[in-house]
Amino acid sequence: MMDFYQGQETLLQQASRIVDSEIVPLNQAAGRILAQPLIATADAPAFDNSAMDGYAVCGLDCTAWQVIGTAAAGDTQQLTLQHGQAVRIYTGAGIPNNTDAVIMQENTSVNGDSLCSTRTPATGDNIRRRGEELKQGATLLEKGALLNAQAIGLAASQGANELHVYQKLRVSVFTTGDELVSGNSQLQQHQIYDSNRPMLQASLSEYAFIEIIDGGILPDKLDIITNTLAKAADNSHSIIISGGASVGDRDLVKPALQQLGNIEHWKLAIKPGKPFGWGNIKQCRVMLLPGNPVASFVTFKLLGLPALQTAAGRHIMQALPECYQAKAAFNIVPNQQKRREFLRGTIRFTNNGPEVQPLAKQGSHMLSGCVDAQVLIDIPAQTDIQHGQWVTVYPI
Ligand SMILES: Nc1nc2c(c(=O)[nH]1)N[C@H]1C(S)=C(S)[C@@H](COP(=O)(O)OP(=O)(O)OC[C@H]3O[C@@H](n4cnc5c(N)ncnc54)[C@H](O)[C@@H]3O)O[C@H]1N2
Numbered sequence: 001m002m003d004f005y006q007g008q009e010t011l012l013q014q015a016s017r018i019v020d021s022e023i024v025p026l027n028q029a030a031g032r033i034l035a036q037p038l039i040a041t042a043d044a045p046a047f048d049n050s051a052m053d054g055y056a057v058c059g060l061d062c063t064a065w066q067v068i069g070t071a072a073a074g075d076t077q078q079l080t081l082q083h084g085q086a087v088r089i090y091t092g093a094g095i096p097n098n099t100d101a102v103i104m105q106e107n108t109s110v111n112g113d114s115l116c117s118t119r120t121p122a123t124g125d126n127i128r129r130r131g132e133e134l135k136q137g138a139t140l141l142e143k144g145a146l147l148n149a150q151a152i153g154l155a156a157s158q159g160a161n162e163l164h165v166y167q168k169l170r171v172s173v174f175t176t177g178d179e180l181v182s183g184n185s186q187l188q189q190h191q192i193y194d195s196n197r198p199m200l201q202a203s204l205s206e207y208a209f210i211e212i213i214d215g216g217i218l219p220d221k222l223d224i225i226t227n228t229l230a231k232a233a234d235n236s237h238s239i240i241i242s243g244g245a246s247v248g249d250r251d252l253v254k255p256a257l258q259q260l261g262n263i264e265h266w267k268l269a270i271k272p273g274k275p276f277g278w279g280n281i282k283q284c285r286v287m288l289l290p291g292n293p294v295a296s297f298v299t300f301k302l303l304g305l306p307a308l309q310t311a312a313g314r315h316i317m318q319a320l321p322e323c324y325q326a327k328a329a330f331n332i333v334p335n336q337q338k339r340r341e342f343l344r345g346t347i348r349f350t351n352n353g354p355e356v357q358p359l360a361k362q363g364s365h366m367l368s369g370c371v372d373a374q375v376l377i378d379i380p381a382q383t384d385i386q387h388g389q390w391v392t393v394y395p396i
């Protein structure tokens with residue numbers, strides 16, 4: 001069976017981007033993905049300006065300066081100093097011509113129009129120089145950047161009022177299984193409520209670059225699954241389908257996908273989530289998630305979501321789930337598990353660094369054991385874990 005990391009890499013490399021781009025107003029671009037690099041149209045700062053409230057002075061050899069005027073942020077006139085002169089200046093105001101330094105007001109004393117400094121100023125003190133942050137023509141944001149609040153602010157700082165972004169990735173979400181019932185229906189014997197579709201849609205709804213299409217619950221009937229997926233593939237960039245991914249006679253998603261397109265890969269050596277697989281129907285990427293709710297959640301977070309992000313235009317390195325190292329506050333000795341395990345755990349930040357502890361209820365059918373989890377703990381197959389050892393954790 002393929003290891004998780006090999007599977008993740010293969011999946012992401014095959015997730016070729018298929019969405020077109022569009023132009024949206026800046027105030028609707030938050031959370032979208034940039035389809036063209038954003039280039040600085042002006043230097044930043046655009047003009048030399050003061051970093052402090054104080055006095056702009058000319059002549060650092062002087063012991064006193066004559067204050068000849070005021071420069072406030074937004075003043076449009078350009079002042080000029082002669083040797084021995086100063087201007088009262090405020091943070092963000094344009095620097096007068098011939099200014100040698102700005103002295104912050106806490107280091108000055110003023111008597112009438114005569115200014116003295118309590119400290120010796122040095123050339124360039126408290127002056128923010130034109131272009132010191134960015135030069136005109138510099139790349140502000142790379143193609144594929146996620147437009148978070150900081151990115152929107154940076155684009156706005158350059159006067160951008162619309163941005164070229166990738167169109168939303170249309171993702172159809174299905175669950176399968178004759179036992180599944182939506183929350184608004186009465187349960188019959190041996191039926192259960194569908195938890196995976198609301199869960200997957202809730203996770204997808206955090207991403208502004210994704211448009212969710214609710215496919216509903218599919219019965220365990222090959223012709224219905226095949227017909228429904230064929231239609232969905234025409235109308236979606238990606239399909240996520242949970243359940244029916246395993247080996248039972250009623251596990252019909254794989255046969256349906258084989259009829260309609262191809263299966264690229266099926267089964268990874270991970271727990272939970274072994275029957276995860278993916279393939280294509282024409283241009284549409286289809287991801288098969290296991291039905292067990294925790295297996296569905298874990299494979300979605302670590303595999304499905306990164307693949308959707310690359311399909312939506314993000315770079316692989318940015319789409320990979322974030323992880324960090326924490327110290328195991330537990331032992332697994334001997335570890336005889338043949339699959340890499342992703343235990344659900346909690347983190348405690350101590351003076352020794354972050355410590356991680358698995359939660360009880362680790363069954364892949366036990367969503368309640370997942371609710372309080374802050375991280376997935378990566379436990380490599382057949383590798384003992386000693387108390388205090390560093391392990392990789394993925395925030396969820
Ligand atoms: N003989 C084998 N049986 C199983 C294997 C195996 O290798 N050999 N793998 C097991 C593993 S691991 C998993 S994970 C499950 C996944 O199987 P499927 O993807 O085919 O999922 P289902 O059989 O449809 O369902 C499994 C389980 O989860 C419940 N379920 C399904 N969908 C939902 C939903 N939307 N909401 C709530 N619960 C759901 C379903 O009722 C089953 O209890 O296969 C093992 N079997």
Ligand code: MOO
Nearest residue numbers: 272273274295364
């Ligand atoms: O992947 Mo299954 O969830 O190991 O039970």
